[in-house]
Amino acid sequence: MKRTLYWLTHDLRINDNLALHAASKSEHLLCVYVVDKQWFQTNNYQSKALGVKRWHFLQSCLNDFNQALLALGQQLYIVYGDTLSTLAKLCDNYQISDLITTKLPGTYEQRLIKSLSDLKPELAINTVEQYTLYEQAALPFELEQLPISYSKFRKAMTGLKPPTLAPVITSLPPLFDTMPSPTVFRPQWLPNSGYQEVKHGCYFSGGEQYGLRQLSHYFSTSAAASYKQLRNNLDGWQNSSKLSAWLSYGCISARQVFHAIAKFEQQYGKNSSTECLYLELLWREYFQWLHFSVGAKIYHFKGLAKTAPLTSFYNERFSKWCLGNTPYPLVNACMNELRLTGYLSNRGRQIVASCLVNELSVDWRYGAAWFQEHLVDYDAAVNWGNWQYIAGVGVDPRGGRHFNLEKQTTLYDPDGLYQEKWTKNTSARMVALDSVDASDWPIIAEIHHDS
Numbered sequence: 001m002k003r004t005l006y007w008l009t010h011d012l013r014i015n016d017n018l019a020l021h022a023a024s025k026s027e028h029l030l031c032v033y034v035v036d037k038q039w040f041q042t043n044n045y046q047s048k049a050l051g052v053k054r055w056h057f058l059q060s061c062l063n064d065f066n067q068a069l070l071a072l073g074q075q076l077y078i079v080y081g082d083t084l085s086t087l088a089k090l091c092d093n094y095q096i097s098d099l100i101t102t103k104l105p106g107t108y109e110q111r112l113i114k115s116l117s118d119l120k121p122e123l124a125i126n127t128v129e130q131y132t133l134y135e136q137a138a139l140p141f142e143l144e145q146l147p148i149s150y151s152k153f154r155k156a157m158t159g160l161k162p163p164t165l166a167p168v169i170t171s172l173p174p175l176f177d178t179m180p181s182p183t184v185f186r187p188q189w190l191p192n193s194g195y196q197e198v199k200h201g202c203y204f205s206g207g208e209q210y211g212l213r214q215l216s217h218y219f220s221t222s223a224a225a226s227y228k229q230l231r232n233n234l235d236g237w238q239n240s241s242k243l244s245a246w247l248s249y250g251c252i253s254a255r256q257v258f259h260a261i262a263k264f265e266q267q268y269g270k271n272s273s274t275e276c277l278y279l280e281l282l283w284r285e286y287f288q289w290l291h292f293s294v295g296a297k298i299y300h301f302k303g304l305a306k307t308a309p310l311t312s313f314y315n316e317r318f319s320k321w322c323l324g325n326t327p328y329p330l331v332n333a334c335m336n337e338l339r340l341t342g343y344l345s346n347r348g349r350q351i352v353a354s355c356l357v358n359e360l361s362v363d364w365r366y367g368a369a370w371f372q373e374h375l376v377d378y379d380a381a382v383n384w385g386n387w388q389y390i391a392g393v394g395v396d397p398r399g400g401r402h403f404n405l406e407k408q409t410t411l412y413d414p415d416g417l418y419q420e421k422w423t424k425n426t427s428a429r430m431v432a433l434d435s436v437d438a439s440d441w442p443i444i445a446e447i448h449h450d451s
């Protein structure tokens with residue numbers, strides 16, 4: 001008898017879910033999400049893998065997914081602890097024969113699957129490809145031959161058959177007879193910040209329902225037809241699709257976004273904006289395959305380059321950057337928006353990343369790790385891939401990007417409105433890059449991970 005454990009990760013949706021569809025074929029099913037203690041511990045870069053804003057978003061995603069499962073006669077078991085030992089124990093306790101999960105490019109996830117398979121050789125593990133737009137077999141090249149620039153990748157991907165959506169799920173197999181009720185126990189190591197405090201400022205509400213709502217909302221307005229003109233603006237909900245957070249936790253799929261663009265084009269015609277939006281989705285795709293292809297190199301200081309960049313680690317500069325206390329007002333505004341909301345426009349991300357690498361000469365990995373903690377839409381491949389690109393150790397054929405801060409300010413915040421908005425009510429102030437007097441350091445506040 002097939003006793004299946006579906007381990008959920010970045011696939012928290014009912015619709016277009018091939019893994020759930022595969023799980024629906026088993027006789028008994030256990031749906032599990034593991035919240036790992038390690039995510040909340042400070043790492044080598046002085047940051048945490050999961051900050052409070054994204055943790056809040058994730059909890060809403062889990063709650064929404066559980067409600068949807070209940071409507072299908074199933075439920076979600078949220079388990080707190082070490083992922084590997086938790087999964088192994090569940091497999092033992094419930095005589096699991098099959099484990100289904102979504103295939104992810106992250107080295108952490110890949111290592112976990114490998115360790116689980118070593119630990120439980122009798123377990124049939126099915127990793128379902130659905131985090132990307134296309135399956136590996138549909139790529140017009142072998143993964144080892146992945147083009148080393150985005151423009152080559154884009155050209156190679158032209159004319160591929162559109163990806164198809166997974167069948168609709170109308171019922172799910174029952175739980176095991178012996179299952180206890182899901183525990184309400186919450187371990188002490190979880191962040192204890194109040195709901196209102198964390199929710200404050202956050203633009204996104206987690207879950208498939210909200211994700212689908214934003215998907216249909218964005219494509220029901222004229223904003224999608226002006227994406228190309230608006231996407232570089234620093235401020236404004238309608239300037240870009242704002243789908244990234246839901247994409248990251250898999251509340252919606254890249255395939256669903258692809259089809260929403262295609263439907264919009266059928267209704268209103270194709271234009272440079274719809275094309276541009278598709279090309280951004282393709283950037284996401286490129287970084288996922290890049291991560292699959294280069295593995296842990298995406299986190300290495302040297303990245304894909306032959307030599308390491310000429311940066312170092314300056315604690316004071318890094319802290320000032322994190323807290324929006326640099327000599328650059330535009331950078332401060334962006335960093336405040338990121339810290340207070342968990343989101344920053346693509347242009348804002350490029351500006352602050354370039355500043356950390358070029359003006360502050362700080363090791364880019366600290367910036368990537370700060371983003372990882374603070375972004376609600378954090379995606380391993382996209383985040384580290386973009387950071388490498390700007391730091392000149394990634395897939396940029398031009399060898400890195402240096403944004404002129406004065407020019408960026410003139411172009412994207414000529415009236416200073418964005419800077420005023422994000423520096424007005426914060427404790428941030430503009431200070432010199434380095435302290436010259438011992439009494440100037442430490443600066444006004446230590447890094448607040450929970451702010």
Ligand SMILES: Cc1cc2nc3c(=O)[nH]c(=O)nc-3n(C[C@H](O)[C@H](O)[C@H](O)COP(=O)(O)OP(=O)(O)OC[C@H]3O[C@@H](n4cnc5c(N)ncnc54)[C@H](O)[C@@H]3O)c2cc1C
Binds near residue numbers: 241280353
């Ligand atoms: C240094 C840096 C770090 C970044 N870290 C992340 C991250 O952790 N998670 C994340 O989702 N995006 C990241 N991005 C990419 C981009 O900034 C966001 O995807 C985008 O701002 C999200 O807003 P949106 O959904 O409105 O995007 P839109 O402009 O509406 O684009 C639609 C979708 O295309 C994809 N996309 C857009 N821009 C990029 C890009 N530059 N690279 C890859 N895919 C892209 C996203 O999935 C996005 O949701 C990063 C960019 C930089 C420069």
